[in-house]
Amino acid sequence: MSHKIAIVMPAYNEADVISEVVLKWTELLQNGFKSEDNPLLIIVNDGSKDNTFEILTELAKNNKILVPVNQPNGGHGNAVVNAYKKAIEMQAEYVFQTDSDDQFETQDFFKLWEKRNESNFILGYRKQRFDAPIRLVITRILKFSVYLFFGVFIEDSNIPFRLVKGDFLKKMLSKLPEPVPFAPNIFLSVMAKKSGNKIFSIPITHKDRHTGEVSIRKMKLLKVCWKSFNELLAFRRNLPEIVKSLKTHN
Numbered sequence: 001m002s003h004k005i006a007i008v009m010p011a012y013n014e015a016d017v018i019s020e021v022v023l024k025w026t027e028l029l030q031n032g033f034k035s036e037d038n039p040l041l042i043i044v045n046d047g048s049k050d051n052t053f054e055i056l057t058e059l060a061k062n063n064k065i066l067v068p069v070n071q072p073n074g075g076h077g078n079a080v081v082n083a084y085k086k087a088i089e090m091q092a093e094y095v096f097q098t099d100s101d102d103q104f105e106t107q108d109f110f111k112l113w114e115k116r117n118e119s120n121f122i123l124g125y126r127k128q129r130f131d132a133p134i135r136l137v138i139t140r141i142l143k144f145s146v147y148l149f150f151g152v153f154i155e156d157s158n159i160p161f162r163l164v165k166g167d168f169l170k171k172m173l174s175k176l177p178e179p180v181p182f183a184p185n186i187f188l189s190v191m192a193k194k195s196g197n198k199i200f201s202i203p204i205t206h207k208d209r210h211t212g213e214v215s216i217r218k219m220k221l222l223k224v225c226w227k228s229f230n231e232l233l234a235f236r237r238n239l240p241e242i243v244k245s246l247k248t249h250n
Helices: 018-032 052-060 076-089 106-113 133-150 166-173 184-194 218-247
Strands: 003-011 040-046 066-071 092-098 121-126 161-165 202-204
Touching (some): 003 018, 003 076, 018 106, 052 066, 066 076, 076 184, 106 121, 106 161, 106 202, 133 184, 161 184, 166 218, 184 218
Parallel strands (some): 003 040, 003 092, 040 066, 121 202
């Protein structure tokens, strides 16, 4: 069975908010799409230490849209990629990725959706971002690092608010380095932009986080950023051939 849209998200220790998140995105899919579109909400539980997956399993009993997936803890990027792969496996025509921490307004989805016929790959953009100061600094450094390494300017290359054509996403995932990079969404953004897609960077609302757990903090955050920096440098060597193959898809 094919599906017009699959919304995918990773989840880690989100027991306090996951029920509300599922309700909001389920309502959006039920009200914004026809039943014959067979919309999906795929949530990958990344080895949560709380009862996030148990809540998802219980919710799925009365929610035919919800597809809970459980995996050992592999990190945010790993969970995102596995969510993408699940959507492709289930033949989603479009894949929309967001996070499960309730920091976005669901209705902003339609700002991207209305552009779906103009690009294979569309990003939101957190014009005002409610995160810890160190994350804001790192985001700014990332923006200029991407420009320095790859010659493209992307406002919010790692944003978890993106709409991608399913068959294009499948092709991009096949080009990701192995093992999965720490921040695969950055790599996908660069691939899409370099291959000629107009990614738009549409302003969306970002909210303060009130529940859940930020899994990467302080010195660990700096360490993984250094790791990601080196992964991007290595990726630059293979990018010309990757871009060439992706351009044939446009």
